Amino acid sequence: METHILLLGLVVVLSSFSLAFSFEPSPLQDFCIADTSSTVKVNGLACKNPMLAQATDFSFSGLHLAGNTSNAVGSRVTPVTAAQIPGLNTLGISMVRLDYAPWGINPPHTHPRATEILTVLEGTIHVGFVTSNPENRLISKVLQKGDVFVFPIGLVHFQRNVGTGNAVAIAALSSQNPGVITIVSAVFKSNPTIPGDVLAKAFQVDKNTVNLIQSRI
Template sequence: METHILLLGLVALCCCSLSFSSDPSPLQDFCIADTNSTVKVNGLACKDPMLAQAADFSFSGLHLAGNTSNAVGSRVTPVNAAQIPGLNTLGISIVRIDYALCGNNPPHIHPRATEVLTVLEGTLQVGFVTSNPENRLISKVLQKGDVFVFPVGHVHFQRNVGVGNAVAISTLSSQNPGVITIANAVFKSNPPIPETFLPRPSKLIKPLLT
């Protein structure tokens, strides 16, 4: 009997943990973001649902290539609640990523979202690093039509290893996944992290980033 109770408890605990794996579920049909509201909530305040229209739930522009003329040779075009107000509270967003030849999306994390990336054009090498103490790199070269998952909170990257430009679409399990680029966080924080806290090899890398 005690074993059955313990098993039921574990099942309940697993269900509870799964329910918090993304943004909280909405309590109404939708909550269109009211960008003019000064109310501060965990998300964006809702406008009157009777004022809802198709424009609140649509976005045009993902067919346009992003400008990759920058230091890393990639461009992320986001579609979140800022672009589609109707996404507010729905716990999902999407981005288009364009990569120039040899362009890369440097190591970064999304603190609030798992990412599912689909290659539309080109060839990408992608990967993520597992948690301490293993810090194991899981990496794969993807072709057009391939899909790869980056678990929430893990350092991950993409690099164009093909012979031309590359394009990918990623969906993320948060309306505001956030992004922390590792090099920027470590070497370009404001105020700077004291060098006494940085590992020795990083002091050799820092000059290369300035």
């Protein structure tokens, strides 16, 4: 009996370690300001001398400025990552400002390394994510000013402005470098491109339709 309890405890501990190491590890120092001039290749960015730290390493100005939404999808993402705030390096967080023109969308995409939590600052935004196979269930909601919504790590999600005016949101992400895979671009605009016959069979359309989509992206 005691052996079974010990084995059960070991499984729980190992599971906990597995979960812990599936995300960014905790930093081993107060901070690690990104040294953008370094040629050292690490999983993240090399640190500069902490004695050279300045307040500017930990700050960013500009999120009060609206992003230019004059593009095909009618939205703009303004990132705040370690590239904009070097002091974010190794701290496991980042954020973005999202601007949407009326009926503008942030197309379906994933963040392979981060969960996202979004807060609506202005407007009315329809959001949603799709669960993994085999259910592929859409979970969606229309958000108003002050509402919050979470997109779990790695799942395909989107946002759409369904109001008559501009919409604005702020999102925080649980990685300094969450990554973005925009589904349409990844599938139809890879380099080199995925063979047209593969895409035609996958989407159950003819190859001319695939060529048309590729030409428009």
